[in-house]
Amino acid sequence: MTIKLYCFGESGNAYKAALPLELSGLAWEPVKVDFFGGETRSPDYQALNIMGEVPVLVDGDVTLTQSGVMQMYITEISGKFGGATPAEARDVMRWVFFDNHKVSSQAGMLRFQMNFLPEDKRNPDIIGFIAARLKSAFKTLDAGLEGRDWLVGDGPTNADFSNCGYLFYPEPFTFTRSDWPNIDRWLSNIEALPGWKHPYDLMPGNPSERA
Amino acid sequence: MTIKLYCFGESGNAYKAALPLELSGLAWEPVKVDFFGGETRSPDYQALNIMGEVPVLVDGDVTLTQSGVMQMYITEISGKFGGATPAEARDVMRWVFFDNHKVSSQAGMLRFQMNFLPEDKRNPDIIGFIAARLKSAFKTLDAGLEGRDWLVGDGPTNADFSNCGYLFYPEPFTFTRSDWPNIDRWLSNIEALPGWKHPYDLMPGNPSERA
Numbered sequence: 001m002t003i004k005l006y007c008f009g010e011s012g013n014a015y016k017a018a019l020p021l022e023l024s025g026l027a028w029e030p031v032k033v034d035f036f037g038g039e040t041r042s043p044d045y046q047a048l049n050i051m052g053e054v055p056v057l058v059d060g061d062v063t064l065t066q067s068g069v070m071q072m073y074i075t076e077i078s079g080k081f082g083g084a085t086p087a088e089a090r091d092v093m094r095w096v097f098f099d100n101h102k103v104s105s106q107a108g109m110l111r112f113q114m115n116f117l118p119e120d121k122r123n124p125d126i127i128g129f130i131a132a133r134l135k136s137a138f139k140t141l142d143a144g145l146e147g148r149d150w151l152v153g154d155g156p157t158n159a160d161f162s163n164c165g166y167l168f169y170p171e172p173f174t175f176t177r178s179d180w181p182n183i184d185r186w187l188s189n190i191e192a193l194p195g196w197k198h199p200y201d202l203m204p205g206n207p208s209e210r211a
Numbered sequence: 212m213t214i215k216l217y218c219f220g221e222s223g224n225a226y227k228a229a230l231p232l233e234l235s236g237l238a239w240e241p242v243k244v245d246f247f248g249g250e251t252r253s254p255d256y257q258a259l260n261i262m263g264e265v266p267v268l269v270d271g272d273v274t275l276t277q278s279g280v281m282q283m284y285i286t287e288i289s290g291k292f293g294g295a296t297p298a299e300a301r302d303v304m305r306w307v308f309f310d311n312h313k314v315s316s317q318a319g320m321l322r323f324q325m326n327f328l329p330e331d332k333r334n335p336d337i338i339g340f341i342a343a344r345l346k347s348a349f350k351t352l353d354a355g356l357e358g359r360d361w362l363v364g365d366g367p368t369n370a371d372f373s374n375c376g377y378l379f380y381p382e383p384f385t386f387t388r389s390d391w392p393n394i395d396r397w398l399s400n401i402e403a404l405p406g407w408k409h410p411y412d413l414m415p416g417n418p419s420e421r422a
Contacts, residue, residue: 051309051351062298066308069301087273090280097277098262100312125336140262 003028005070006048006056008035008205010116012108012166014055015199016067016099017074020161022202023195024078032204036116067165068096071158081157091152095144095159102137106130107166111173115207131174138180145182149189156193164190168198171207214239216281217259217267219246219416221327223319223377225266226410227278227310228285231372233413234406235289243415247327278376279307282369292368302363306355306370313348317341318377322384326418342385349391356393360400367404375401379409382418 005021007014007030021028033039033054040052049056049065057064057073064070075082083089110130113122141163144151151159167175167187177184190196200206216232218225218241232239244250244265251263260267260276268275268284275281286293294300321341324333352374355362362370378386378398388395401407411417 050354062301064301064305066305066312068308069304072304073301090275090284093280093283094275094277097279097308097311100308101277101316102262105312105316123336123340125334126340129334129337129340143261 001027001060004031004058005029005203006031006033006058007054007203008033009200009203010169010205010207011035011054011203012104012111012169012199013053013067014203015168016104016162016165017055017057017070018199018202019164019196020071020074020081020158022197023156023161023193024074024080026074026078030203035205036210068100068158068162071096071161075158081161083157084153088153088157092157092159095151096162098137098140099159099162099165102133103141103163104165106134106137107173107175110134111166111169111171114173115171134174138175138183142180142182145186148182149186151186156190160186160190212238212271215242215269216240216414217242217244217269218265218414219244220411220414221380221416221418222246222265222414223315223322223380223410224264224278225414226379227315227373227376228266228268228281229410229413230375230407231282231285231292231369233408234367234372234404235285235291237285237289241414245416247421279311279369279373282307282372286369292372294368295364299364299368303368303370306362307373309348309351310370310373310376313344314352314374315376317345317348318384318386321345322377322380322382325384326382345385349386349394353391353393356397359393360397362397367401371397371401 003021003026005014005018005028007018018030035054039045040054046052051065053065055067055070057070064073071081083092110127113127113130150156151163164187177187214232214237216225216229216239218229229241246265250256251265257263262276264276266278266281268281275284294303321338324338324341361367362374375398388398
């Protein structure tokens with residue numbers, strides 16, 4: 001049975017599930033969600049996910065929402081990326097929660113505000129507010145990667161796949177890799193993983209198609 | 212061994228761990244963190260938690276940060292609040308992630324902006340932006356509670372303890388219980404749990420002490 005991931009290229013939250021699916025070797029396929037055409041606000045989509053969010057994962061009779069839950073499920077069925085010990089497993093979840101609260105949530109909001117919102121609706125105060133909070137999160141992430149190749153243990157885990165969710169995108173959102181040497185080095189480690197793909201190559205849909 | 216929770220009364224994120232600790236019957240005690248005096252920005256605190264956040268849980272040689280990880284740990288050692296089946300367990304985590312991304316994170320920010328930030332630093336655009344996003348999260352939460360006493364299954368779980376984190380506080384943050392009938396009824400269910408306590412009664416520190 002092929003796992004289906006409802007997603008679109010611009011969604012870093014979807015990438016957080018698509019990347020471990022791809023790297024785990026599980027059979028999966030993306031199903032494009034037309035977010036910019038309003039599909040997530042449709043009654044059919046709301047029936048699939050009351051939270052109205054992307055991604056949604058369907059594996060037979062299991063339907064999951066929230067990328068963090070999908071990562072736990074991928075670990076459950078593949079045995080990969082969850083940490084090697086109970087202490088590591090808790091540390092992986094710690095960084096996944098940090099990402100959901102402080103990194104991807106704010107990076108996603110800021111990238112949307114700065115790139116996908118019509119120009120006349122962009123508000124410098126709101127952009128500045130999110131940018132300051134995101135900078136604080138990058139400080140923590142960079143500090144957590146000091147002297148380390150991966151956030152937890154000796155190899156890639158869901159901690160890495162969660163926090164990198166938005167960090168490969170080319171659109172400006174006040175993130176410059178060279179400003180954060182540890183983050184920069186760690187992103188290169190992720191890019192060097194066999195089978196790694198950029199979000200726009202892993203999932204259907206990207207800004208050039210809407211230009 | 213008594214579990215120590217580093218916390219303070221105003222922190223809904225700390226309440227998300229303190230409440231299941233209290234209701235689980237585990238032996239625990241709060242340790243007050245002087246957030247408003249800058250303690251979380253001190254080198255000692257950063258050494259305890261590189262994320263610089265409250266709460267921190269210490270149980271012997273186990274030190275945890277992120278309330279979601281603490282909830283999983285409380286479930287692990289008490290057998291409570293994690294869901295009755297694997298499907299329920301995933302659904303509990305789904306709502307915990309939703310809370311971390313959309314409810315408590317934004318309610319906490321907004322309550323801080325509207326109450327604890329000096330008046331001359333409050334920005335109506337930023338307050339309006341967060342309020343609109345929080346309202347959308349309340350819509351989802353209210354819909355998820357339609358016809359249900361609890362978010363998942365037939366009793367209280369970490370899903371409930373996470374999403375209610377900021378919702379008992381009296382300070383204004385654009386949340387009025389009567390606007391959301393399902394949320395209102397569900398909060399009453401939580402308040403009726405044997406041993407339930409308001410955050411200002413469960414943890415040390417509250418605004419009246421700083422007045």
